[in-house]
Amino acid sequence: MPTLTLERHFDAPPERVFAFVSQTEHLLKWWGPEGMFVPEHQLSFERTGPWMSVMKNDEGQRFKVSGHVTHVDPPNSVGFTWAWHDENDQRGVESHVTIKLVPAQNGGTQFTLSHVDLPSDEVAANHEQGWTSSLRKLERLASA
Amino acid sequence: MSDLVQTFAALGDATRFAIVERLLIRGALPAGDLLDVADISAPAISRHLKVLREAGLITQTVDKQRRIYAVDPAAMQSIEKWMLDHEAFWKGSLDRLAAALDRED
Numbered sequence: 001m002p003t004l005t006l007e008r009h010f011d012a013p014p015e016r017v018f019a020f021v022s023q024t025e026h027l028l029k030w031w032g033p034e035g036m037f038v039p040e041h042q043l044s045f046e047r048t049g050p051w052m053s054v055m056k057n058d059e060g061q062r063f064k065v066s067g068h069v070t071h072v073d074p075p076n077s078v079g080f081t082w083a084w085h086d087e088n089d090q091r092g093v094e095s096h097v098t099i100k101l102v103p104a105q106n107g108g109t110q111f112t113l114s115h116v117d118l119p120s121d122e123v124a125a126n127h128e129q130g131w132t133s134s135l136r137k138l139e140r141l142a143s144a
Numbered sequence: 145m146s147d148l149v150q151t152f153a154a155l156g157d158a159t160r161f162a163i164v165e166r167l168l169i170r171g172a173l174p175a176g177d178l179l180d181v182a183d184i185s186a187p188a189i190s191r192h193l194k195v196l197r198e199a200g201l202i203t204q205t206v207d208k209q210r211r212i213y214a215v216d217p218a219a220m221q222s223i224e225k226w227m228l229d230h231e232a233f234w235k236g237s238l239d240r241l242a243a244a245l246d247r248e249d
Contacts, residue, residue, distance in 0.1 A: 006234055012245045020241060029244040033236025061221070087221050113238070115230050
């Protein structure tokens with residue numbers, strides 16, 4: 001199964017980083033790539049249970065993702081399931097996200113995010129080569 | 145996801161891609177205005193239109209004697225959503241997380 005792993009070092013202690021990855025008010029400061037805002041959300045990883053967020057970009061496109069918080073272990077890790085919704089609000093294939101925080105020697109934090117069971121590589125493998133540039137072209141046209 | 149595979153498979157043909165491209169640029173068009181996208185026969189174009197319709201990329205409506213084709217916005221939306229892949233999502237988010245942590249030191 002495809003796995004995405006991202007590692008970062010932060011100059012803040014695990015307790016502080018954990019607050020940023022678990023509490024609503026902090027999550028809203030960074031959730032989603034630049035240019036996205038989050039008009040609707042149930043975004044807290046301080047307790048197990050459901051979560052969701054709706055992201056919008058400048059062009060008004062709407063992206064909804066939801067899941068279930070499966071474990072919370074402050075200030076070490078959180079885990080949650082993840083699935084995009086389609087335009088009819090049907091949930092797509094489910095994947096799983098784990099964030100792990102480990103104290104680093106200088107008082108900082110080693111941050112590891114893994115996102116597993118992603119369907120996109122599988123989908124990508126089914127495509128013929130060469131459509132990517134076509135898609136970029138289409139995307140430009142569609143958003144023009 | 146299987147829908148997307150079908151979508152991309154349908155677009156992986158130069159003639160069908162040209163049809164979708166023209167419909168994106170010019171909006172809804174009758175079949176007659178699509179005949180010159182490639183140097184092939186009208187029945188061949190018609191077969192391509194059928195493939196695109198079955199893949200959900202275009203819609204067909206009937207206006208008197210004419211069949212009008214248009215791009216289905218839902219198909220475009222699902223492509224765009226797929227483009228927002230997870231790596232881009234998390235990398236973008238973590239850059240902002242780093243900045244947020246720095247800002248409030």
